[in-house]
Amino acid sequence: SLNILLDCLNMVIEGKALGRCRILATFKYVLVLYVCIGSLIGHHYYAKNSFIVGTDSASNSSSSSNINKNYVDNNPCVQIASALDASAWPKMVYHKDLHPNAMYNNNFEGRKFSSLEEEDSTARKTIDEFNILRNSVLTTDLLDAGFSPGSEYRARSFAKRYLEAKTTAGRPLVFAVFGTSFTIGSNCGESSVQSSYECAWPGRLAKRWEEVFFPGGQITSPSDYQPVEWRNYQENAQTSSNIGQKLPAIIEEFKNYTPDVIFLDNTISDIYQVKHNDKPWFEAVVRVMVKSFPETVLVSLVDAQPRLVDPKNDQIYNKWLHQVQEHYGLAVVDIAKMTRLLRFNESYNINTATHPTADDNGPIDYLWPQSLHMALSNGTKVEGSAVDRVRIPVYFASFLPLTRKTKFAYYPENHPAWATHQYVADSVMYALLRVLQMGMGCRGNDLKEKSLAPSLPETTIALKEAVDACFMCLNPLAQIDARSTHYIGNHTNSTEDESAVVVTCGDWKWITDERNRSGWQSDQYGSIIRFRIQVSDSPTISFTYMKSHSTFGAFRVTFVLPDSPPLGCKDIAKFKNETLTPSLAIQGDIPEFSLWDTAVFPATLEVGDSNTGAAW
Numbered sequence: 377s378l379n380i381l382l383d384c385l386n387m388v389i390e391g392k393a394l395g396r397c398r399i400l401a402t403f404k405y406v407l408v409l410y411v412c413i414g415s416l417i418g419h420h421y422y423a424k425n426s427f428i429v430g431t432d433s434a435s436n437s438s439s440s441s442n443i444n445k446n447y448v449d450n451n452p453c454v455q456i457a458s459a460l461d462a463s464a465w466p467k468m469v470y471h472k473d474l475h476p477n478a479m480y481n482n483n484f485e486g487r488k489f490s491s492l493e494e495e496d497s498t499a500r501k502t503i504d505e506f507n508i509l510r511n512s513v514l515t516t517d518l519l520d521a522g523f524s525p526g527s528e529y530r531a532r533s534f535a536k537r538y539l540e541a542k543t544t545a546g547r548p549l550v551f552a553v554f555g556t557s558f559t560i561g562s563n564c565g566e567s568s569v570q571s572s573y574e575c576a577w578p579g580r581l582a583k584r585w586e587e588v589f590f591p592g593g594q595i596t597s598p599s600d601y602q603p604v605e606w607r608n609y610q611e612n613a614q615t616s617s618n619i620g621q622k623l624p625a626i627i628e629e630f631k632n633y634t635p636d637v638i639f640l641d642n643t644i645s646d647i648y649q650v651k652h653n654d655k656p657w658f659e660a661v662v663r664v665m666v667k668s669f670p671e672t673v674l675v676s677l678v679d680a681q682p683r684l685v686d687p688k689n690d691q692i693y694n695k696w697l698h699q700v701q702e703h704y705g706l707a708v709v710d711i712a713k714m715t716r717l718l719r720f721n722e723s724y725n726i727n728t729a730t731h732p733t734a735d736d737n738g739p740i741d742y743l744w745p746q747s748l749h750m751a752l753s754n755g756t757k758v759e760g761s762a763v764d765r766v767r768i769p770v771y772f773a774s775f776l777p778l779t780r781k782t783k784f785a786y787y788p789e790n791h792p793a794w795a796t797h798q799y800v801a802d803s804v805m806y807a808l809l810r811v812l813q814m815g816m817g818c819r820g821n822d823l824k825e826k827s828l829a830p831s832l833p834e835t836t837i838a839l840k841e842a843v844d845a846c847f848m849c850l851n852p853l854a855q856i857d858a859r860s861t862h863y864i865g866n867h868t869n870s871t872e873d874e875s876a877v878v879v880t881c882g883d884w885k886w887i888t889d890e891r892n893r894s895g896w897q898s899d900q901y902g903s904i905i906r907f908r909i910q911v912s913d914s915p916t917i918s919f920t921y922m923k924s925h926s927t928f929g930a931f932r933v934t935f936v937l938p939d940s941p942p943l944g945c946k947d948i949a950k951f952k953n954e955t956l957t958p959s960l961a962i963q964g965d966i967p968e969f970s971l972w973d974t975a976v977f978p979a980t981l982e983v984g985d986s987n988t989g990a991a992w
Contacts, residue, residue: 452539453818459588460809462514462802466587467507470500471570485568487767488782498780499566505777506795512731513742514799518724519806522714525814526673527705533671535815537636541603547633548603552626553578554619555610555641556790558679562612563791565782573608575794578639580801582606588805607635611972613922615645616657618972620848621920623661625857627668627850634669637808641677643684643712644790647693649971656838659700660846666704667832668850673811675804676706680715680744680796682789687716699837709807711800715743737774744796747773748789750781760786787969847918847976854910858886858894867906867942880904881945895922902948908938914979921962924970933975934959 472481482492489495525531540546553559561576573579585604609622619642646658665674678697683689701708717724719739726733732740736755737747750758751773758770770781772793779793813819836843856876864886865875877896879885882903888894896905911917917935922928932951936943943950943957950957962975 453813453816456809456813456816456818460516460806460813462516462519462806463511465584465802465805468503468510468798470496470503471566471574472496472499480569483569485782488568488780495567495782502777502779502795503566506798509731509742509777510798512726513718514802515724518714518717519803521717521724522708522710522803523807523810524701524706524708524710525811526675526701526707528814530671530673530705530707531811531815533815534636534673535812538812538815548605549637550605550607550633550635551637551639552607552635553610553639553641554614555639555677556614556645557612557785558644558791559610559641560612561797563781563783563785563788564794564797566794568782570782570794575797577797577800577804578606578608578610580798581804584801584805585808588809610641613645613924613970613972614642615649615972616640616642616661617649617655617846617974618920620657620661620664620846621918621974623664623668623848624850624852624855630669635672637673637675638665638669639675639677639804640706641679643677643679643697644681645969645971647681647683648969649973654842655846656696656700656836656842657846658697659704659836659838660843660848662700662704662706663832663836663843664848664850674704674706675807676701676708677800677804678708678710678712680712680746682746682748684712685715685719685744685746687720696837703833703835703837707807707811709800709803711744711803714803715741715746718743719746731776735774739774741775743799745772745775745788745792747775748787749773750788790969845976847916847974847978849916849918853912853915856907856909858896861886864896864905867944874908876908878906878908878942880906880942881948899927902945904943904945904948906942916979917977918974920972920974921964922970923964923966923973925966925968928965930961930963930965932959932961933977935977 472478475481484492484495489498537549541549555578559576559578561572561574561579564570564572564575566575582604609619609626611618619640640658640662642658649657662674665672678684684694698708700706718726719741726740726742731742734740737751737757739746741747750770752758753769753771755773757773772779772781772788775793775795777795779795785791861877863875863877864884865878867878867880877886882898883900884896884898884903884905886894887897898905909917919933921931934943934951934957947957951959960975960977
């Protein structure tokens with residue numbers, strides 16, 4: 377490559393024509409060098425691009441402009457390299473200005489703002505401040521520091537699919553998202569009426585993808601055609617254990633084709649679940665995904681929850697998480713590391729001459745707010761649910777741009793402002809471009825000569841026994857899903873009901889709450905619900921349930937044969953006597969937050985099994 381480049385330079389110096397190009401003396405030192413390098417890149421990777429430079433000074437300027445545009449349009453490596461300049465991406469625009477005719481534009485939350493004009497002017501001012509700050513915060517050095525490319529083979533597969541999807545006959549790219557209430561967009565709103573989907577980082581990423589690959593929103597040629605189909609599996613309080621129970625249905629959903637990218641954004645919930653349940657569910661889920669979708673790019677996001685940012689906190693979980701990411705070849709977007717670098721590493725600090733670094737409450741955060749409380753405009757702390765009771769403006773504390781709270785959600789460290797979602801979306805966009813760049817071989821040092829399909833490692837990071845204990849039935853004989861099973865029978869005052877789900881005592885009901893969490897819920901002591909499932913001769917049964925604080929409590933589970941009389945209100949006393957009705961007590965309350973968990977009932981009683989702690 378160096379010899380070819382030197383030959384090009386010699387031709388320039390001698391004033392000779394290069395290939396099909398005839399160069400004017402006034403442009404030769406600039407244009408020919410660009411053509412040489414461009415031809416080299418094009419030839420080495422995709423090549424056979426032709427370059428024709430005009431023959432007179434009048435046409436040279438416009439011709440070179442067309443050459444540059446055509447070259448970028450037709451050479452994926454140049455297109456990706458150009459797109460990697462995040463500072464050139466479009467600025468943020470207030471969502472109401474993007475959709476001026478939207479029906480909700482004239483609405484506002486009266487408990488948050490005194491008028492529509494106040495809300496809109498506040499939002500536009502904050503967005504203007506964000507646009508000023510963004511390029512100082514999200515530098516290329518910081519983006520590179522938070523990125524790890526993952527498996528070369530998966531990057532190649534993604535690049536191949538990307539090029540296929542560029543044709544009108546190609547199947548759209550498929551991106552699947554798993555995440556928590558943060559991923560859904562809880563607490564996220566440029567205004568009080570912006571939808572969570574539009575505000576959350578996956579929606580912003582979809583928009584950024586279009587902006588990067590369809591500048592101006594125009595599709596001018598088949599090569600511009602790069603649609604993406606989004607599959608959203610994020611759920612409030614979702615942990616890796618909950619994902620594990622969904623995997624059978626998801627694998628079935630993708631039996632005819634596989635997703636191209638899977639985003640795993642569950643660190644906020646997982647770090648709390650590990651605190652209460654030390655099973656390595658994340659690693660177990662990753663192992664199934666690697667085996668089921670060997671060509672899919674798995675992107676692991678590390679959210680900047682304070683326990684993951686401060687290096688003194690949860691060092692065991694942090695170390696294990698990063699070992700799992702590396703062991704299984706995951707691409708990584710580490711927002712926690714990026715936030716930590718901005719806070720503690722002077723090399724990444726915001727320019728102190730133009731931006732403040734601290735206030736009365738401590739360091740100023742620009743990427744993800746680390747404060748556990750909100751604040752009034754004068755800096756007064758506002759704790760817990762009080763943020764939604766006060767009738768004066770409340771802001772994310774020690775965070776710039778100064779961002780007003782517009783939605784009803786607590787825990788700002790888990791549910792940050794919309795600016796954080798935009799930063800996360802842009803960081804993920806940058807990571808996808810870098811993975812594409814590596815997969816296409818656009819940088820010679822990115823790929824080795826051979827990149828074999830990865831096999832599932834035999835070794836695990838956590839103890840093999842602990843990983844195996846994270847039970848996932850990938851071919852279930854029977855499955856009842858609260859997201860799709862709405863009907864619930866009632867046998868409290870009727871004859872036998874053969875429905876899959878039946879209430880035999882009390883007030884069990886199917887609900888979807890305001891945070892879109894589906895399930896069966898009871899508020900009355902002694903209520904009994906029965907699930908009828910088909911089992912094998914030696915079944916293993918699992919079910920997923922939510923644990924939370926405040927009004928959540930314990931419940932009991934028992935199993936009976938189908939020909940047994942249904943348990944009803946008259947049988948409540950039997951549950952108190954283990955000899956009459958053996959049952960397992962499960963605690964549904966935890967000190968803080970809401971988390972899904974999974975109970976597994978093996979066919980045989982195993983010594984040391986996690987379910988043997990209570991009577992059974």
